Amino acid sequence: MAEAKTVEIAMTKLTPTIGCEIGGVELASVSNDTMAAVRDALNRHKVLVFRDQTLEPRDQLAFGAHFGEFEIHPFRESIPGHPELLKIAKEPHERTNVGGGWHTDMTFMPEPPLGTMLYAIEVPEGLGDTMFTDNQAAFDALSEGMRDMLVELDAVHCAERVHGVAATRNQSAFRQTAGQKSEATREVVHPVVRRHPESGRPGLFVNPAFTYRFDDMTEAESRPLLAFLFNHLTRPEFVVRVRWTPRTLVVWDNRCTQHFALNDYQGQRREMRRLMIKGDRPTAARTNP
Ligand SMILES: [Fe+2]
Incomplete structure (x- = not known):
């Protein structure tokens, strides 16, 4: 039987708990052993930054395939010939950007x-940095009483504010068929505290873009505690700010982070x-692994 090889990759932490720059890896031709180290690094650091990578669309897809199947965005337009790849562009005359508010991708x-x-x-x-939060560190920093209360709660997520009819009326980058309009108003319930399926760590799983209220509560009743959590999640000690350079690839674990694209x-x-x-269906941290 072949012995499992341990591959060393050069890692520079960006903060104590979130963000890590990785050197000495060419993503266009990454080996399975290196991928195991990359996956391990992602579980520990949540956001990985790879500089100076030359990646054609097919190279990015090949690297992504090491992580699993691809997700296709229900509302945004993809690159012609590559339904899995989205072009996220802001032209000089445009004023709003994509992702210019704290959110976790597609929790709707x-x-x-x-x-x-x-x-x-x-x-x-x-310019145009992206900030990321560490939702696990944020959860760990709460009082025991608050943590005990939150693990019992679920929350309702919905795409309407971001991808609904009113939000997208004037944005040509969005597709809006009748089916997608109804999909944008669908409500989905997720645990407020999610257990990470690989590391097993609990983390907050609410975000201001898509989380509307706690399950079985009104929006007005939910607002104060959600506002506290949204504010708590973005405390400076839980945030890393990533500076982009051309040909940088950033991978983030969407199960335990939020991000914000500066405009x-x-x-x-x-x-x-x-x-x-x-991804998979979020598991509540109150459920034993
Ligand atoms: Fe995003």
Whole structure:
């Protein structure tokens, strides 16, 4: 039997708990042993940054395939010929950007993506950073009483505010068939505290873009505690800010993070290529593993 090889990859932590820059890896030709180290790093650091990667669409898809099947976004338009890849671009004349608010990708779905891989094609120098939160560290920092209460709760997620008719009326980047309009109003219930399926760690799983209220409560009743959690999640000690350079690929674990794309580059162009990996149905941390 072949002995399992341990591959060393060069890792530089960006904060004590979230974010890690990885060197010495060429993603276009990554081996299975290196992938095992990358997967392990993702479980520990939640956001991985790879610099100076030359990745054609097929290379990004090949790297993504190591993580699982691809997710296709129900509302956004894909790159012609590559239904799994999204072009995330902001032109110099455009004022709003994609992802310019705290969110976890697509938690309005019953099985939100495992992770997302964003590849920088064109970035304004020193601008358009992305911030990420560590939802596990944020949960750990709560009092025992608050943690005990939250693990018993579920929350309702919905896409309407971001992808509903009113939100997308003037945005040509969105597809909106009749079926998608009704899908945008569908409500999905997820645990407020999610157990990570690989690391087993509990983490908050609410975000201001898609989490509307606690299950069996009104929005008004839910608002104060949700507002506290949204604010708590973005405390500086749980946040890492990633600076983009052309040909950087960032992979984030969508099961235990939120992110926010800064919109501070008015009049300049930014283009990224996004790939998402299918995820599983979130498991409540109150459920024994
Ligand atoms: Fe996003």
